[in-house]
Amino acid sequence: MSSYVTKKTPGNTAWFTHDRFGMFIHWGLYAMPARHEWVKTRERTPEAKYDLYFKYFNPDLYDAKEWARQAKAAGMKYAVFTTKHHEGFCMFDSQYTDYKCTNTPAGRDLVREFVDAFRAEGIRIGFYYSLIDWHHPDFTIDVNHPRRDDPDAKQQNEGRDMHRYAEYMRNQVRELLTNYGKIDIMWFDFSYSQRHGEGDKAWLGGKGKNDWESEELIALARSIQPEIIIDNRTEIEQDIWTPEQFQPTDWFRHPKTGELVTWEACQTFSGSWGYYRDEYTWKSPEMLLRMLISTVANGGNLIMNVGPTARGYLDSRAEEALKVYADWMKYNSRSIYGCTKAEPEFKTPTDCRLTQSEDGKRLYIHLFAYPFDNMKVEGLAGKIEYAQFLHDGSEVKFTEGKVELLSDDKQEDDETAAFFYLPHVKPNCLVPVIEVFLK
Structure with missing residues (x-):
C-alpha cells in the first residue's frame, strides 16, 4: 500500500x-x-x-x-x-x-x-x-x-x-x-x-x-x-x-x-x-x-x-x-x-516520471526522453519480478546490480540499481511506459 x-x-x-x-x-x-x-x-x-x-x-x-x-x-x-x-x-x-x-x-x-x-x-x-x-x-x-x-x-x-x-x-x-x-x-x-x-x-x-x-x-x-x-x-x-x-x-x-x-x-x-x-x-x-x-x-x-x-x-x-x-x-x-507518487526509495531516472499503483505492486516508468540501449533505476535491485512495455505487453529485459556492456572496461556497478535494456528504436508511442511488477 x-x-x-x-x-x-x-x-x-x-x-x-x-x-x-x-x-x-x-x-x-x-x-x-x-x-x-x-x-x-x-x-x-x-x-x-x-x-x-x-x-x-x-x-x-x-x-x-x-x-x-x-x-x-x-x-x-x-x-x-x-x-x-x-x-x-x-x-x-x-x-x-x-x-x-x-x-x-x-x-x-x-x-x-x-x-x-x-x-x-x-x-x-x-x-x-x-x-x-x-x-x-x-x-x-x-x-x-x-x-x-x-x-x-x-x-x-x-x-x-x-x-x-x-x-x-x-x-x-x-x-x-x-x-x-x-x-x-x-x-x-x-x-x-x-x-x-x-x-x-x-x-x-x-x-x-x-x-x-x-x-x-x-x-x-x-x-x-x-x-x-x-x-x-x-x-x-x-x-x-x-x-x-x-x-x-x-x-x-x-x-x-x-x-x-x-x-x-x-x-x-x-x-x-x-x-x-x-x-x-x-x-x-x-x-x-x-x-x-x-x-x-x-x-x-x-x-x-x-x-x-x-x-x-x-x-x-x-x-x-x-x-x-x-x-x-x-x-x-x-x-x-489507481496510481500515485512512487515510493521515495525508487529514484527517478533522468527525463522520466514514476507512478506506482496504490497497492504498491506495480511501478510505472514513463520515458519522456527515450534513452539509448539501457536505463538505470536506483532502488530497484532485488525487487523486480518482471518488466514489460505497457503499450504492447512486450518483455523488457533487465539486470540487477550491474549493467552488461560490450566494452569490458566500461562496466557500471550499483548494487541498489536495476538496469533495463531497451530497443534501439523508440516504440511508436509518444511517451513509452515500462511496467514493473514488483516482488
Whole structure:
C-alpha cells in the first residue's frame, strides 16, 4: 500500500484519487464574442451590448452525447460543467432567474443534456458554479466588476444587498443538487477577499466567505449530497485544492500545516477557458501527456478544459488535443488510474516520471526522453519480478546490480540499481511506459 497519507476530507475522495483524470467544460454566452470568458469585465461591456449575446445564443450543433464519447475515449473519468460563470448566465432552467438558456433561442436545459449524456457513458458528474455574478442586481460592484470604472459606480451600488444575493446562490445550488440526481463534485469559483482598489477606487474591495455566506452554502450542499466533493474556493477548506494554470513539481501541501492534501491541477488546452477563436498558445501533444503524467507522479489529479463554440461543438483544435489523450490512454491508462507518487526509495531516472499503483505492486516508468540501449533505476535491485512495455505487453529485459556492456572496461556497478535494456528504436508511442511488477 502507498505510504503517503493525505489530510482527511469531509467528502468522499476515494474514487477521485483513483480516477485521476477529468474534463472541465467552460461554456456560456462568452463563447459568442469568442475572446476569453472574462470578456465582459475586460472590455467593461455594458449590459445592453452583452444582452445581444443572450438574444442570439443558439447552440444548434450541441450534441452532449458526442462530447461524452470524446471524453470517455480520452480516458476522462469525471466531468465538471459550468452551470453559471461570472457573467451570471445560467445554463440550466432555474426558477430564480430569467437570465437562463431556456429563455434564449437554445430553448432547452443544457445542463440536463450534459448530465444525461455523460452519466450514460459512466462518467461522474460535477457542477461548476460561480460565486461571482456580474449580472445580478444585488451583486455589489467590486474590484473585478465590469462597472468598476463607471463615474457613478459608487451610486450604482446603493441598494444592492449581498445577503439577498447569497440567498439566491443557495436557492440555485439547491436546484442543481436536487434536480439532476447524484452529483459527485461541486466546484465553486472563487474568493478574492484580499484584493482592493487603488486611489479614488480604494473602496472597491474583493469578496470572500462572509460575502458568499460560505458556511451555509457548504452545509446546504452537504445536506443534499453528503458524499459530494467540494473545492476550497469558497475561502473555507473542504476536499480539494485546485492550483490553476501552473504545474506543481511535487505533492501539493497545505500552506499552513505542510500536510499532503488532495489536489487537482486545473489546466486548459490553450490560454483560455472559454472558446477563444484567435488564441494560438495551444499545448503540444508532448506537453499534454507530460502534464497528466507529472501530475499523477506527484499524487494529484488533472482536469483538462475544453471551451465549446457558440454553436455547441468542440472545435478541431480541441478535438485533436482530446485525441492525443485517447491514443495514449488506450494503451497506457493503467499507469494513471489507481496510481500515485512512487515510493521515495525508487529514484527517478533522468527525463522520466514514476507512478506506482496504490497497492504498491506495480511501478510505472514513463520515458519522456527515450534513452539509448539501457536505463538505470536506483532502488530497484532485488525487487523486480518482471518488466514489460505497457503499450504492447512486450518483455523488457533487465539486470540487477550491474549493467552488461560490450566494452569490458566500461562496466557500471550499483548494487541498489536495476538496469533495463531497451530497443534501439523508440516504440511508436509518444511517451513509452515500462511496467514493473514488483516482488
